[in-house]
Amino acid sequence: NAGVTQTPKFRILKIGQSMTLQCTQDMNHNYMYWYRQDPGMGLKLIYYSVGAGITDKGEVPNGYNVSRSTTEDFPLRLELAAPSQTSVYFCASSYTGTGAYEQYFGPGTRLTVT
Amino acid sequence: GQNIDQPTEMTATEGAIVQINCTYQTSGFNGLFWYQQHAGEAPTFLSYNVLDGLEEKGRFSSFLSRSKGYSYLLLKELQMKDSASYLCAAMDSNYQLIWGAGTKLIIKP
Numbered sequence: 001n002a003g004v005t006q007t008p009k010f011r012i013l014k015i016g017q018s019m020t021l022q023c024t025q026d027m028n029h030n031y032m033y034w035y036r037q038d039p040g041m042g043l044k045l046i047y048y049s050v051g052a053g054i055t056d057k058g059e060v061p062n063g064y065n066v067s068r069s070t071t072e073d074f075p076l077r078l079e080l081a082a083p084s085q086t087s088v089y090f091c092a093s094s095y096t097g098t099g100a101y102e103q104y105f106g107p108g109t110r111l112t113v114t
Numbered sequence: 115g116q117n118i119d120q121p122t123e124m125t126a127t128e129g130a131i132v133q134i135n136c137t138y139q140t141s142g143f144n145g146l147f148w149y150q151q152h153a154g155e156a157p158t159f160l161s162y163n164v165l166d167g168l169e170e171k172g173r174f175s176s177f178l179s180r181s182k183g184y185s186y187l188l189l190k191e192l193q194m195k196d197s198a199s200y201l202c203a204a205m206d207s208n209y210q211l212i213w214g215a216g217t218k219l220i221i222k223p
Binding site for chain 2: 058102103105
């Protein structure tokens with residue numbers, strides 16, 4: 001099991017560019033999440049998905065979009081990148097079927113927008 | 115509103131015991147999580163409490179009081195590798211995690 005994988009690990013974007021952060025999990029988890037973590041701050045939920053074809057906004061969704069066409073994949077799209085989107089992005093997944101809500105995290109993508 | 119409070123930084127000595135406190139306010143409550151995050155890495159799960167009381171797992175224990183909106187993480191026999199940030203997160207009525215900013219634990223020899 002690879003768990004949760006994310007690509008790329010690092011990326012530098014210019015203002016106004018777009019990119020997609022990839023996330024894949026091989027644990028057959030139903031829930032998937034995208035968080036951002038700014039220095040010295042807690043994790044902020046961007047979007048989440050409770051299953052294939054279903055997504056919903058979190059606390060800070062502006063400037064981002066997601067899709068969930070399969071159980072395994074949950075890409076995050078940044079349109080028109082802005083310096084405020086400089087952050088570390090974590091994808092996570094969990095299985096809620098047994099009442100265990102532990103979230104498993106990918107290694108993160110460090111994004112700089114200049 | 116929803117809020118998690120935990121100390122920003124704590125310092126302890128190798129071999130000692132340290133307690134990291136967390137208070138929470140959420141819309142509904144479905145449990146309290148503790149995660150460990152080493153610098154530059156992803157958070158990893160440590161514990162989950164949904165009932166009042168103490169849960170022990172090796173050198174780490176976690177306590178919950180639902181009536182007080184309070185939890186703590188107790189680390190015993192501290193090792194240098196325990197130097198990390200410890201994140202407290204409460205699960206609200208929508209099963210979403212509300213995260214604290216983390217407590218940076220510095221271990222000195």
